[in-house]
Amino acid sequence: MKTETAACDAHIHIYDPRFAAQAPIEENAGVPQYRALQARLGLKRAVVVQPRVYGTDNSATLQAIADLGLANARGIAVVDRDIDDARLAALHEGGIRGIRFSFHSPNKDAGDFETVARLAQRIAALGWHVQLHWTADQIAQQESLLRQLPVPIVFDHMARLPPGTGLSHPAFGIVRSLLASGRAWLKLSGPYLNTAFGVHGGYPDTDAIARAWIEAAPEQLVWGSDWPHVTEPVHKPDDAELLELLSRWCCDPAVRQQILTTNPARLYGFHDH
Structure with missing residues (x-):
């Protein structure tokens, strides 16, 4: 599926050897390589997520935004x-x-749950959101915190519901109600993080969860590739196949366009020119 108009990849990471990192960085994962992928898939917009190897020094991410164009x-x-x-x-x-x-997973730079509440107060005036890569169990355990946050919430990677049984997990109902309220968003991304079948298994156990999110709140979803797939060092997924999954999950072209274009424009403040 090659997209048209201002389609957005709402979850990528950029690695730039010009900036100091805490560990070896992913190779061939800079702006030039991502631009080639954009051209291949017909994508126009991107959201660069700070890679873990750079800690809290966001210089590489800011440079990537500048290089891609604000x-x-x-x-x-x-x-x-x-x-x-x-x-x-x-x-x-x-x-x-x-x-x-x-x-x-353990991350010394990410803070703790108390930090989430405190920093959410700090960023509210900027119109920012908090993006959460939490386990389904963590989401369920922190329901009270989530409902009290004064900013929008974006759940990473389909809320990391466990494969096969995710729709019965308490986190599904919590996230669904937050999406319905308009206070939360969810990324249809990282299917290889939420499957028992592996990168080349087609991710069939993601279908029910993805379709449930699309049915529940199509206006609160965005799509992301998670390029360059640093969690998969041996077998990288094909980004075209990842984008094609959206067609498998959603048969309505208008809804797919909403997820790829309209929704991310609202969430991230893109404007058509």
């Missing part, structure tokens, strides 16, 4: 818990529109 790129930062207002303002000027808390 008209068609936004970013999600990871920040220090004591970041000052001037730095937040500078991040906003550079295209940042949210901060990520990745608690799915």
Whole structure:
């Protein structure tokens, strides 16, 4: 499926050897390589998510936004818990529109649940959101916190519901109600993170979950490739196949267009020219 108009890939990572990293970086995963993928898939817009290897130094992400062009790129930062207002303002000027808390696996730079509440208060005036890569169990355990946050919430990777049994997990109902309220969004991304079949297995156990999200709240969903797929060092998924999954999950072209174009424009503040 090659897209048209201002389709957005709402979840990518850019690695740039010009910037210091805490670990070896992914090779051939810079802006030039991503531009080639955009051309191949017919994508126009992108959201650059701060890679873990750069910690809370968002310089590489800001440079990627600038290189892609602020008209068609936004970013999600990871920040220090004591970041000052001037730095937040500078991040906003550079295209940042949210901060990520990745608690799915241990992450010393991501803060803790108390930090989520405190930083959400800080970013509310900027119109930012919090992006959460949490396990389904963490979502269920933190329901009270989620319902009290003063900013929109974006759930990463289909809310990481467990394959096969995800629709019966308490997190499904919690996220569904937040989506219905208009306070939350969800990324149809990372199917290989939510399957028992592996990268080349076609991800059949993601179908029911993805279709349930599309049925529940099509106006609150965005799509992301998760390029360059750093969690899959041996067998990289085919990005064209990942985009084609959206057609398998959703047979309505108007809804697919909404997920790829209209919704991300609302969430990230893109404007047609």
